[in-house]
Amino acid sequence: MDHDPMHDLPMTAPVIDRDGPERDAPRWLETLLADPATRVLELLGDRSPLRPDRSLALRSPTPADADTLLLYLGRHEGIAHVAACRPFPPKGGPSREERLDSAPFASLREVAAELPQAHAALFATALGLANWHVRHPRCPRCGEPTDVVSSGWVRRCPHDGSEHYPRTDPAVIMAVTDDADRLLLARNIGWPEGRFSVLAGFVEPGETIAGAVIREVGEEVGVSVRDVRFVADQPWPFPASLMLGCTARATSTELTCQPDEIAEARWFTREEFRHELAEGYARAAGRLSISARLIEGWLGHRLDELG
Known part of the structure; x- marks a missing residue:
């Protein structure tokens, strides 16, 4: 083999500035949603829309994004990226893809090897965070539902004040x-x-x-x-x-x-x-x-x- 087989390993390129200090800025996600320069990665269950060139169909924020689970993913080339996460629709009902007649949706497994490095890293971060939120909605100490804080990177219990962080x-x-x-x-x-x-x-x-x-x-x-x-x-x-x-x-x-x-x-x-x-x-x-x-x-x- 003429090259290192790990050199283009999907989802591993350190190209995203995770911008940790901004996560706790007051009303940070609201500020980003008000900025048309912000790029939104839409996540429907475990799937995201694609463009014909097999890149993610990132878009500007819309008012409907405020009603989703929002996650601040960080910056790429100085531009802020946010994931807007929605669950899969109920069985038997039309999917968001069908309702909006949008680009085809694909899972990370299906497209990670083809995506640009930054898009694969963004998708992996969004999916990992979204999976954690789905699986950890309650406080492990007292069982109360927790609140999403720190731009999606922490869940805080309103009952006992404990904070809980994404698991890897x-x-x-x-x-x-x-x-x-x-x-x-x-x-x-x-x-x-x-x-x-x-x-x-x-x-x-x-x-x-x-x-x-x-x-x-x-x-x-x-x-x-x-x-x-x-x-x-x-x-x-x-x-x-x-x-x-x-x-x-x-x-x-x-x-x-x-x-x-x-x-x-x-x-x-x-x-x-x-x-x-x-x-x-x-x-x-x-x-x-x-x-x-x-x-x-x-x-x-x-x-x-x-x-």
């Missing part, structure tokens, strides 16, 4: 190779036949990244590893993860799959992997995810160019 769950995802430079791939019990990927799992309290890699590989397939190296990370707002990509070297190769997690696991040489992809016996994830890029780093070739 770190998860490790790792390309494990053995002394013969074979790659360990596995199929989750919920995946179709032939779909393989690298192993992954959540970091537990009190655990380091390396500790999580060692534990997860041991639990899921019974393999011991060493030389854990961090490679790259990627936000994964489905609903609220940060994927920490690593490599590791196996010190054992016998596979014992965790029955409630892993349907099958195999060691692949590069030749075996290429052959099974070409013949359709194996399928790999699309290049949206860091999992595909970890595989490409080992394989030395882009997955979407194999065939």
Whole structure:
């Protein structure tokens, strides 16, 4: 491979100024909605409208935005961006897309790999925040409904005054190779036949990244590893993860799959992997995810160019 497979990893470019100090400015969102230069990312459930060129259909504010969940996303090239979040319409009713005859809506999974870097970062931030608000409407201390403050970045309990912040769950995802430079791939019990990927799992309290890699590989397939190296990370707002990509070297190769997690696991040489992809016996994830890029780093070739 002529280039770093992580260089264009979607949703990772640090191109958004999150402008944290402005979040608590008095009536900040009202000020932004009154400014036609503000760009609004409309979120309907987990979907946002697109333009024909496959960029987000960002727009100026409208009066209807004041009735939505508003989130200040920050600035790109000096321009303020706000997400206006609406839930999916009730089943059986016309969608907002149909009512407004607007651009087609798409999910982040569908378009993140095609979007401009700034748009992918904005969409990921908006979706991650919106998912947190949907899942945490009440105070975890007393159970009372909380108020949205700090331009969408905090929920405050009016009963006990406690403040609650967006949650991100770190998860490790790792390309494990053995002394013969074979790659360990596995199929989750919920995946179709032939779909393989690298192993992954959540970091537990009190655990380091390396500790999580060692534990997860041991639990899921019974393999011991060493030389854990961090490679790259990627936000994964489905609903609220940060994927920490690593490599590791196996010190054992016998596979014992965790029955409630892993349907099958195999060691692949590069030749075996290429052959099974070409013949359709194996399928790999699309290049949206860091999992595909970890595989490409080992394989030395882009997955979407194999065939």
